[in-house]
Amino acid sequence: MVDTDRRPTATSWRALLLRVREALTPEAYERAPDYGPDAPDSDREAWLRQLGRVRDLLEETRAVVAAGGWCGGGAWFTVREPNGTVRAASLAESFALRSPRAQVAGGCLVGIMIRLADDPDRVPTTADVWRATDELREAMHERLGHDSYPPGRAYPMTQRRARLRSLTAWNDAPERTQADVLDLVDRAISRTIVGAVRERSAS
Structure with missing residues (x-):
């Protein structure tokens, strides 16, 4: 008959012995990978x-524009x-042409994104x-010689819709060129780079 009163003591000794062995020869006791959830990001x-x-999205958009995939004139797509x-x-x-599988000749800035x-x-x-549209709108403001808000700023949806309309009007202006659009996207990309560098330098 097993003496149940002695089980906890034996178990404790085995656990202690295992810890000692692990401390003396850690390479023989590789821990299992931690597949638990990552720690949440800070703000x-x-x-x-x-x-x-x-x-990243702006750089992909730039590649499409540079390859001749941009259009103006008031259409989402050509x-x-x-x-x-x-x-x-x-x-x-245009609603069906949003699909990446649909064939288009070109797209406006927002349509491309x-x-x-x-x-x-x-x-x-x-x-x-939406965030890229915010940066393009601020880059447009800078290009016109006006002050702009810092990069990465969050806006209410009502403001975002108004900002989208102003960006669309800029895209569709009769005098707009591919060079203008590339310059605008480059300015927006620069804003994100400068914003990230400033944030890291401030920490």
Whole structure:
């Protein structure tokens, strides 16, 4: 018959012996990987991560514009007809053309970003598009010689819609060129870089 009163003592001794062995020969007792959840980001880390995502989206957008994928003139997208001519897509067509699988000849700045965010093989999200739009709007303000807000600033949705409209009007101006758009995107990218450097330097 087992003496149950002696079990806790034996168990304690075995646990102590195991700890001693582990301390003397740690290489023989490799710990299992920690698959637990990561520690949550601090507010500062989360802000820097968001700014980095915005910069990535802007750089992808720049690549599309540089490759000739930008359009102005009031259309979200342009499409190429079978005879080779390019025409503005109607508003009804544009909703389907948001899909990255749809063939487009070009897209406005916001249209390009939306297609990137809708692509399941890419990282950007709709929230990143709104933040990138904020940075482009501030870069537009700077380009016109006005003061601007610091990068990474959050805006209420009502303000964001108004800022989106002003950016769209700038994109669709008759005199707008691809060079103008590339310059604007470069300025917005620079804003995110400067903002991240300043934040890291302040810590």
